[in-house]
Amino acid sequence: MKEKIDTIKELSGNLSLLYVEDNDGLRANMLKLLGKIFDNVLVAADGEDGFGTFLQVKPQIVITDLNMPNLDGFGMIQKIMALEPRSKVIVLSAFDEKQELYKAIQLGVFRFLHKPAKVPELVDAISDAVLSIQEEENRLLFSNQIKTIFNYQHSMVIMIDKGKFILSNQRFLDFFEVENLKKFEKTYPLKDELLLEHKDFLYSTPTSTWQKTLQANPNKLFHAKIKNSKGLLHHFIVKSRNIPEKEGHCVLSFDDVTELNLISLFDGNTIHGHTSKEDKKTILTFMKIIQENSAEVKIHNFYRGLTIVNPAEIAAITEDEVVLKTANPQLKIVGLTNFMTISSEVFPKTVICKSVKSVDMDKQTIVINEMSFTSRSSVDRKFIRLEPDKEHSCMLFHKSIQFSGNVRIVDLSEVSIKIEINSMLPGMKTGELVKISIRLPLSKSPISIVTEATVFRIDENAESFYMVMLFELRTKEKNALKEYLANRQMALIREFKKMDIA
Secondary structure, rough: OOHHHHHHHHHOOOOEEEOOOOOHHHHHHHHHHHHHHHEEEEEEHHHHHHHHHHHHHHHHHHHOOOOOOOOHHHHHHHHHHHHHOOOOEEEEEEEOOHHHHHHHHOOOOOOOEEEOOHHHHHHHHHHHHHHHHHHHHHHHHHHHHHHHOOOEEEEEEEEEEOOOOEEHHHHHHHOOOOOOHHHHHOOOOOOHHOEOOOOOOOOOOOOHHHHHHHHHHOOOEEEEEEEOOOOOOEEEEEEEEEEEOOEEEEEEEEEEOOOOOOOOHHHHOOOHHHHHHHHHHHHHHHHHHHHOOOOEEEEEEEEEEEEEEEEEEOOOOOOOOOOEEEHHHHHHHHHOOEHHHHHHEOOOEEEEEEOOEEEEOOOOOEEOOOOOEEOOOHHHHOOOOOOOOOOEEEEEOOOEEEOOOOOEEEEOOEEEEEEEOOOOOOOOOOHHHHHHHHEEEOOOOOOOEEEEEEEEEEEOOOOOOOEEEEEOOOHHHHHHHHHHHHHHHHHHHHHHOOOOOO
16 A cells, blocks of 8 residues: 555646545544645535635546535536546445446546545545546647657657656557557566667667667657567667656657668768769658658858858758758858758768759758768868968978978868968878978967978869878967967858858
8 A cells, every 4th residue: 555655646746636525524534644645635615615626726636425515526526527527536425326326427437435435445546546647648648749740650659758668659569569568568678778789870878778868869860770579670760759748758759761771871881882873862861761750951061161050951852852941151151162061860971962953042942963972071070170361371391391382271270281282292192291381360460380290181183282281289389370260260250241142
């Protein structure tokens, strides 16, 4: 009985109980008893008083006598059930004639107890009423939330409360071949191990379970790998939707994408072997998954090194192209560069669009039909790389000899520099050590930096060469360069905002 009382106390925090009894002594004694097992107890002396209290408070549970002055118990119950048919009414009666019992059933009474009721019987009745209310509440929440999940009829859907599975749809039960969640709990007691480890997928780690990760990231899409009852591996896209009205509750949807054969894209260098045509087909598939889950992608671009990132929604998808709707700043830069990269938690790699079909400023849309995966992306840049002011100078020294050709800084960070030169130094190759001298304008006084650098990459163009070099500056020079880059970033932001791109 103690366990049931503890359960009542745990689940009835937001519930109230009304006790109606015309006998003053019985009412006082029952109030003491009910106060030990229920936090919010109201009392009334007769049916009329009881219905008045019900109108004011709307208690979920009502315990009442039948023979009372002014308005008897049946009269009050009839009024209550007409107003709130989900109320749980427990009748206490000294009479147990069949006629009274039939009338109670007809009115929808939850439980009929012979008076005086034994304490265990009363506790059982209240416990059953609380559990019934909880189950109805969960079912209502589940029903309302499931309607908001896109394409839910093709998904496994479950509701969890603080990590416990409390409701599911039939597809979930069919996948694991169980009749109900009680059977599921017995067959799969280690829920933390349901999602199997896989690179870039969702699964439990020593620091967090997969359920906690999902609840901490509502509406974010995750990949997951799960075995069904026959031991066959399935690939899912998983999303959590928190329920604001019920803390700790959330609805999880599992969209089965196994037939698309996408799981191998997350293994090793599979993507590098893809053709552009294969890449495009795969990307369009991922885009459809994102659209069906009402999720977003992010568009990344750069204006003279200044990062421009905006969310975008997928407005339409055909067999050949994707229409994205995004903010004006991104439309401006895409219109200027005719280039962009796209990221999403669903993509195994960043998507690069080297050519954009069209940009519509009025409709705020971008249409792309050329897209492929890229393993080397500026999306994950650790350091800001900016194009410097035109009033800069740079000198390059190789084996103590100054390069006599033209040198222009393409972009600059606190750990690297990219320069353009009109001819290549004899014998220059990656890994060599060179010396560079940089002079940059600053409002207070110009910055001068002289440092050794390692050649990281050399790219040959039609009329020039690009060289990327890495360096490590002394603290004073590094702080000065950071100050310059911060000022340059603000200047580029102002410049970009003033741009008028048709």
